[in-house]
Amino acid sequence: MKDVLDEIVAWKRKEVEQQKYDLPAKELYAIVERQMADGVEIRSMKQNLAESPYGIIAEFKRKSPSKGWIKEEGKADVIPASYAQNGASALSILTDEKYFGGQMKFIEIARPTVNIPILRKEFIIDEYQLFQARRIMADAVLLIAAELSISECKSLIEMAHQLQLEVLLEVHGEKELDYCELDADMIGVNNRDLGTFHTTVDNSFQMYDKLPHDRVLVSESGISNPETIRLLRKVGYRGFLMGEHFMRAANPGAALKEFILEI
Numbered sequence: 001m002k003d004v005l006d007e008i009v010a011w012k013r014k015e016v017e018q019q020k021y022d023l024p025a026k027e028l029y030a031i032v033e034r035q036m037a038d039g040v041e042i043r044s045m046k047q048n049l050a051e052s053p054y055g056i057i058a059e060f061k062r063k064s065p066s067k068g069w070i071k072e073e074g075k076a077d078v079i080p081a082s083y084a085q086n087g088a089s090a091l092s093i094l095t096d097e098k099y100f101g102g103q104m105k106f107i108e109i110a111r112p113t114v115n116i117p118i119l120r121k122e123f124i125i126d127e128y129q130l131f132q133a134r135r136i137m138a139d140a141v142l143l144i145a146a147e148l149s150i151s152e153c154k155s156l157i158e159m160a161h162q163l164q165l166e167v168l169l170e171v172h173g174e175k176e177l178d179y180c181e182l183d184a185d186m187i188g189v190n191n192r193d194l195g196t197f198h199t200t201v202d203n204s205f206q207m208y209d210k211l212p213h214d215r216v217l218v219s220e221s222g223i224s225n226p227e228t229i230r231l232l233r234k235v236g237y238r239g240f241l242m243g244e245h246f247m248r249a250a251n252p253g254a255a256l257k258e259f260i261l262e263i
């Protein structure tokens with residue numbers, strides 16, 4: 001099977017170059033500089049997850065490369081707010097359009113409706129995207145070890161922190177453990193292989209002892225049972241990124257509320 005991640009990253013490089021043409025980096029950076037001077041509030045995803053008894057990162061995910069549209073009619077001014085009202089500790093909002101049906105404006109739409117941290121879920125390969133995240137008022141960004149060298153990842157983490165953004169660093173297996181020595185705020189274990197899209201939560205359990213325990217640890221993908229979260233919390237995870245399970249429900253917020261009650 002062709003590695004889907006390679007395909008996405010190749011497209012993302014072209015997309016970012018087009019975005020730079022539409023809004024030159026110098027102009028974007030100036031916008032963000034003015035915004036930061038105004039002291040816009042940034043919410044700590046790391047703190048919310050560490051203090052929450054549930055730690056659910058509810059994801060606004062309308063589409064997936066492997067399964068197509070999940071909820072094409074999903075609205076960014078409705079579902080994220082419903083997640084926040086029903087117990088989510090943080091939100092994850094997809095901004096990739098081609099593969100996940102997302103848009104950057106979804107974060108801008110959702111931001112005034114919620115007071116919990118928002119993670120920009122994106123394939124970030126350029127610091128320009130970090131400035132985009134700050135401009136649209138995200139609080140945290142995802143960095144995927146599999147698509148970055150260690151030096152690239154280190155540089156992006158440093159820039160994110162200069163922009164007052166927290167970083168969720170995503171790893172998939174033991175070969176990426178060196179990335180965990182970097183100064184990311186949170187470390188996520190993706191239970192989905194981005195090459196084959198096979199998913200197993202066993203990956204989080206197998207990886208736990210190898211991860212630094214002074215960081216907030218997040219289990220990502222493939223979680224659909226409250227008992228799984230109880231077991232992962234017992235091991236030491238404090239964040240649980242869930243999207244498809246809720247997005248397939250008629251009312252994602254109500255589905256989240258019911259799930260939390262079962263935890």
